[in-house]
Amino acid sequence: MSSNATAVTLHKCAKTFEDGTRALDPVDLAVEGGETVVLLGPSGCGKTTLLRIVAGLENPDKSGEVWFNNDDVTELPIEKRNVGMVFQSYALFPNMTVAENVAYGLRVRRMSKPEIEARVLEMLKMMRITELSNRNIDQLSGGQRQRVALARAIAVRPRVLLLDEPLTALDALLRERLRVEIDSLLRSLAITSIYVTHDQAEAMALGDRIVVMSKGKIVQTGSPREIYNTPKNSFVADFIGTVNRIPSALINGIGTPKGHDLVFRPEDAEIVEKSSGQFNGKVVNSFFLGDRIRLIVDCGAPEHITIESFQRDVIEEGDEISIRVHQDRFLEIN
Amino acid sequence: MRRPKIFYGQLFFTLVVCAFLIVPAILSALAGVTENFFVGLKSGFTFRWIVEVWELYSETIYLSLLIAVFCLIINLFIGVPAAYSLARIGGRTARIVEEMIVLPVAIPGLAIALALIIMYGGFRDFRTSWSFILVGHVLYTLPFMVRSVLAVLTSTNFKILEEGAASLGAPFWHRFINVVLPNAKPGILAGSLMVITLSVGEFNLTWMLHTPMTKTLPVGLADSYASMRLEVASAYTLVFFVMIVPLLIAMQLLAKSQRQPKKLIQDEDAH
Numbered sequence: 001m002s003s004n005a006t007a008v009t010l011h012k013c014a015k016t017f018e019d020g021t022r023a024l025d026p027v028d029l030a031v032e033g034g035e036t037v038v039l040l041g042p043s044g045c046g047k048t049t050l051l052r053i054v055a056g057l058e059n060p061d062k063s064g065e066v067w068f069n070n071d072d073v074t075e076l077p078i079e080k081r082n083v084g085m086v087f088q089s090y091a092l093f094p095n096m097t098v099a100e101n102v103a104y105g106l107r108v109r110r111m112s113k114p115e116i117e118a119r120v121l122e123m124l125k126m127m128r129i130t131e132l133s134n135r136n137i138d139q140l141s142g143g144q145r146q147r148v149a150l151a152r153a154i155a156v157r158p159r160v161l162l163l164d165e166p167l168t169a170l171d172a173l174l175r176e177r178l179r180v181e182i183d184s185l186l187r188s189l190a191i192t193s194i195y196v197t198h199d200q201a202e203a204m205a206l207g208d209r210i211v212v213m214s215k216g217k218i219v220q221t222g223s224p225r226e227i228y229n230t231p232k233n234s235f236v237a238d239f240i241g242t243v244n245r246i247p248s249a250l251i252n253g254i255g256t257p258k259g260h261d262l263v264f265r266p267e268d269a270e271i272v273e274k275s276s277g278q279f280n281g282k283v284v285n286s287f288f289l290g291d292r293i294r295l296i297v298d299c300g301a302p303e304h305i306t307i308e309s310f311q312r313d314v315i316e317e318g319d320e321i322s323i324r325v326h327q328d329r330f331l332e333i334n
Numbered sequence: 335m336r337r338p339k340i341f342y343g344q345l346f347f348t349l350v351v352c353a354f355l356i357v358p359a360i361l362s363a364l365a366g367v368t369e370n371f372f373v374g375l376k377s378g379f380t381f382r383w384i385v386e387v388w389e390l391y392s393e394t395i396y397l398s399l400l401i402a403v404f405c406l407i408i409n410l411f412i413g414v415p416a417a418y419s420l421a422r423i424g425g426r427t428a429r430i431v432e433e434m435i436v437l438p439v440a441i442p443g444l445a446i447a448l449a450l451i452i453m454y455g456g457f458r459d460f461r462t463s464w465s466f467i468l469v470g471h472v473l474y475t476l477p478f479m480v481r482s483v484l485a486v487l488t489s490t491n492f493k494i495l496e497e498g499a500a501s502l503g504a505p506f507w508h509r510f511i512n513v514v515l516p517n518a519k520p521g522i523l524a525g526s527l528m529v530i531t532l533s534v535g536e537f538n539l540t541w542m543l544h545t546p547m548t549k550t551l552p553v554g555l556a557d558s559y560a561s562m563r564l565e566v567a568s569a570y571t572l573v574f575f576v577m578i579v580p581l582l583i584a585m586q587l588l589a590k591s592q593r594q595p596k597k598l599i600q601d602e603d604a605h
Contacts, residue, residue: 057497078500091498094490095516104512105502156502 005033006068006159006192008054013064015049023049025216026064033069036186036193038207040200042239046216047196048164054194055162056081068159081160084153088165090145092137098148099124099133105156123151126185142170146178154189161186161193167202179205200240204228212236233333242266243331244305250279266294266308268329271315277322281305286316297321359575366569383569387558391570394554395577397464401550402533405471409529412472413479414522418514420480421487432484436477443538446473450543464548470539475532479525486521487514520588527585534578551577 008031015024024046031037039047052058054066056078066074073081092101102123106116124130127147132140140148146166153161166182167175183206186193197203203210204224212219212227212235220232231237246262262278274280281299293315295307307323315321366384369377416435420428438446450470455461492514499509515522537552544553551574558567 055501057500078497079503079505082503083501085498085501087494087498089491089494091494093495093498093513093517095513095519104499104504108502108504108508152502 005190007031007033008160008192008194009065009067010050010054010060011065011067013050013053013060013066015046015053015058016061023216024053024060027218029211029218031192031194033192034190036195036206036208038195038197038203038210039213040197040203040207040210040239041213041219042198044215045213047198047213050213051162051164051194051196054160055083055085082156082158084156084158084161086146086149086153086161086163086166088168090149090166092145092148092152094137097134097136098129098140101137101148102151102155104152109156119155123155126154127151143174143178146170150182150185154191159192161189161191163193163195165196165198167199168197175199175202182206204240212239214239229331231331231333237263237331237333242306244269244307245303246279246299246301246305250300262325263331263333264325264329265331266306268325269305269307269309270324270326271307271309271311271313271321272324274322276324278324280320280322283315283317283319283321286319295321297323299323362568363572363575364568365565366567366572368565371564371568383563383565384573386566387569387573390562390566391551391554391558394549394551395573397548398534398551401464401468401471402530404468405475405533406526406529408468408472409475409479409525410522413476413525414483414515414518416476417480417483417487417521418510418518420484421492432480435480438473439477443470443474443536444542446470447539447542462545462547467540467543467548467550470543471533471536474536474539475529478528478532479522482525482528483518483521486518490517492517524585524588527581527588531578531581531585534581 008029010027010029012026012028013024014022014026016022027050029037029050039050041047049058053060053064056066056073056076060066060074064074065072068081078085093104096104099120102120103116106119111119120133121130124133127150129144129147129151132144132148137145137148149166163182167178170178179202186206195203195206207224209221210224210227211221214235220227220236222230227236228240231240231243234243237243242265244262244264244266248261279299281297283295284298284304285296287294292308292310295309295315296304297307298304309315365371367379367381369380420432447470450466451461454466454469460466495513495517496509499513504512534550535552536550537556540550540553541556544550549557555567555570555574558570
């Protein structure tokens, strides 16, 4: 973590809109300098509102505070906060070429022409779009626009980089590819970043820390590993990855917590001999995914459970199987 | 592709209707360059009527152009910011204000002229100057500029563009001039052409407001039909056409270039 990077602190920030909608309940958030924090949640959970409060596009309700390091920026409009922002729709200027778009923030800062040219070239090289320099925006593909938006945002060397679902508008393959690039870009820049998404795979891949939100509140904060392995409640457990629930009545008492539902992840289930299984089930659906099989199993629980197995056995619909989950793979949630 | 018979029927019908409208105009224009209208082309081709029009009415032509230009300038300074504000505010307030701006188009020009005379007739100097007519023209043309710019603004999602520019540090003026205006340009251009064309051709309002010292081209035209030889009046009409038709063509070309979608590169190679 860079020592001169900007730490972002939010104190009791809430947001109620003019029409009465309560988008955000009072939240506190502390982002360390150089850290990448991902705000993750379903639509309407308040993550974009929170991002816009950090940006300065929205003001928090009274008594909310936004601090960049030791500066109180709550009253500063976005123009004065020196943030870089990448929007979901990129917000590229159609009346300018790629180079002019990237140069815009530098022009505003009245940098000299040679300085601007040098910085623009540096940015285009970093995003590998030098050949697009004189193209018009409407001649670019989605992935190219994404890179221009990033180049434009970081050209001004912002204190904080804010990204609002930048990959949502792209197709799945492009998203995965760009996700990796953005990850290495953020790491190499060592800039404090706040990234908003509803895609949990994206959040896990990019975030140093994930902030899971729901209905205007922060539900859990932690590293991807913490969030995945120790979700605080069923909302988080369900939102990140898949989770299975088996009522304790169906379970043979070998190594299971007494009286609790058995909650576990699909990949933590082992298909075993009938004698060592904790519960049994009948395979309803079987999907061969190449490196593993995914089974939908009916074991008498209210919902079918999902199991992922890397074992090479051929298991088909209609098969009766026995399942065991290792003791320390249970999730403790209410 | 072989065209069905009905196509030719429709084409013929359209041409007949067009002829119905255009032929009288052409005859009128022709009259302006013949020696004697009642004799027809046989009497000879001449420019003397046009020369006479120029000697008699050149001032009205200049005044029309002057008023049109000033009308445009005022429209740009009032109309464009108004359209921007309406686009930003949005919602019901904006719609109500927009309807109020459009009102002068719905009310007969004579009624507006009367209202202006009643309100400001007492100010002698104002009443007898060409700026009085200018006021009427601005009232009448403002909705066209505002509507035109508003339409373009609402279709380009300029609010996000402004947020993008603001995030890069641009204060209001910088992003208004460098981001909002260039993207509103098609609307401003279309609105400008419309304003000039409407102002040059405006009659109802101007007829009521004019004095012998402040005649515009259409008013002079009516005057010449009432009191001059038919050939002179026709020559005057010809001059008017020569001024207006290029403007109309320019408007058409501009509208056409707006409607053509720009080419997009397909997303086949994921960059």
